[in-house]
Amino acid sequence: MLALSPGAGAILSIVQTGYNNATEQMIMLDTTSRAPGQNYFKVQMFEAVAHSSTPGGLQDVPLANLDLAGEARGTVNYADMKLSPYFVQNLYGPFGYSMGRTATGDLCMYAWQRVAPDRSPGGGVRRGAINLRALICHRNRSEAELLEIMYQLRIKGVTGVAKPAPAEIGAYGRVIMPTGPNGVANVLPDPPRPARSTAPASPTPSQPTLPSAAPVSPGPVPPPMAEQVQGPVVPPPRD
Template sequence: MLKRTSCLILLLLVGGCASGGPPQILASTRTVDAQQAYALPPPGGPSIVSVVERSYNNAVQQEILLATSARTPGQNVLRVQLFGPVKANLSGGDTLRDRQLGTTNIDRELRGTLPGVPMHRSPNFVQNRYGAFGFASGHSRSGDTCVYAWQRIRPPETQSRWFTGRGSIQIRLRLCDSRLTEEQLLAFMYGFTINAAFNNYSWNPYGEPAGVPENLGRPGANVFPTGPDMPPSAALMPPPAPQPVAVAPKRRAQPPAAPAVETRPARPAPIGPIVPPPPVSGAAPPMPAPTQINRAVVPPPPPAAQ
């Protein structure tokens, strides 16, 4: 009986080892196609190189790697974290913390993301279509301009309810370039688009939609089709004609001046004996120069005797 039981157990173990299937990936981090990115860059780039996705118990994170031409060590990346109801089969077992954007946390992120680059936090208030955000800028030793921006998209506490208005989105942008300025790099935060959402009625990090303006339908207030700050005269009308440029009066033409006579410097006087020119063929030979003839001096006659 004992032998039969042992054989039965052995057969079960062998059958269990024999039956199986292809191996399954147990890691919660994977690479997805660029078309499945949770956020899209603005028109004109930079383009998406790769997307690394990681799942948590309470969120899903994507690191969208962007093309770069900078010489600063590191990768240009747009990090998107969506906090909401995650499926159990996608969870990696870890929990991601949805914390407030404190000064200490941002300074730690700057040191970890851009080590060795002096970054300065901007005191200006900036805002895109999703709400307010902050940024810091600096220049690396290699001459690149770098921008680090952060944003937390969440409805105000007055709009958060028990069944609706739940969830949030965390945005981080690290962007360096050797040819663009700070303003051009910061334009990324105004042009990117979030392209994902949880299929749940309670997930709404954007809050309630904006209401109708109070001056709509009331007399005394102008409402332009191009926006409240741009009158139609500046947007719909053609641009003004260029103003004439003041031209200086023409001067009367003066008669052309007489051409200057070219004066040649006087030649220096010849130095040394004069050499006669060579004789011309068929002509008589030149007469020799007169020479001094030595003649005898004859004394005068004596005076007559008185």
């Protein structure tokens, strides 16, 4: 039911379950994550007339009636999942997601989306709703790289079904990414980077220290000598 980008990982298996009103596929993906879970996409495609109350029917619940943050924490219970506060959308309309990091340092994304039923101009339902769930954990990916998987996915047979809205919000074929003042906005803080090890500076060769001269204590200053003046000798007067 989906065409995925190469970044999502190789498809290992697909388990399809049929209901009276819908078809569900579990698409299992390859992963190099050390997390105990399995990467996957779950897709539920409902028929044009999808009565959930009939026996053997799959219930179609609007996202507004679900605790999606709790669903993310319960599904990815091996990571500290945080609900994203950012508005994002892919070619099929808005979607939500949570991000979390495992004890081994892997980054996990749990995303959800409901593509509204396709209606004819007269109001009739031509195609039922489509529900998506995605769980992707990776060892070396950033949040932006995991979100790119949601932006790049394609639903087979669906070309774009978002309802008309303002130019920037709700228009299909336009990608909106979480942005912040420094570019792509992350839900989780960046992991601490290991400090770089610097080589110790080579020791400066020590200069030989010369013994300092002993201080000379000033001795007693000799008294000034009487000035000796040489001149003519005057004889004493005679009687």
